[in-house]
């Protein structure tokens with residue numbers, strides 16, 4: 001039986017795209033559902049292009065009902081992947097999927113994590129602090145933003161001439177390169 005992945009994303013979904021591409025012809029796993037809190041998120045279009053179903057929820061459904069958990073359970077989802085998902089995971093979902101929810105963060109955690117630390121906010125802070133290296137972290141999700149056991153990190157050196165766009169691009173390249181493989185390795189152990 002193929003392992004089944006659900007991806008949560010709030011925006012563009014370039015990581016979701018790479019994951020859907022990676023598993024499109026896999027015998028081991030498949031992306032079974034894409035979920036978003038944002039009806040305008042481009043990730044929904046990307047899911048449509050792969051003929052992968054999607055589900056959009058609002059704050060009330062996510063935090064005050066078991067609807068999302070029930071949908072995931074009914075689809076026999078094995079692993080939940082947060083790929084640019086900006087809401088905190090509620091307790092009922094954490095409890096239903098212990099050690100089966102992973103997140104990607106565009107920094108070397110525990111540095112530059114926490115509420116409000118996403119997208120350009122992260123990279124601007126890294127440049128303002130004149131960091132010499134930067135990178136990405138893939139970690140298990142818990143009830144706090146950007147905490148939980150670290151599964152994988154990849155890093156790169158920051159050149160003094162690097163701009164915001166450059167470090168953002170380098171980080172994104174690392175995310176696209178590593179995230180699908182880390183997911184594949186994790187699923188092998190499940």
Ligand code: GAR
Nearest residue numbers: 012013014015084104105106118119
């Ligand atoms: C990614 O860079 C991811 O690391 C970040 O959002 C971006 C989503 O891009 N996640 C966070 O900042 C979580 N705190 P994408 O929609 O193109 O995949």
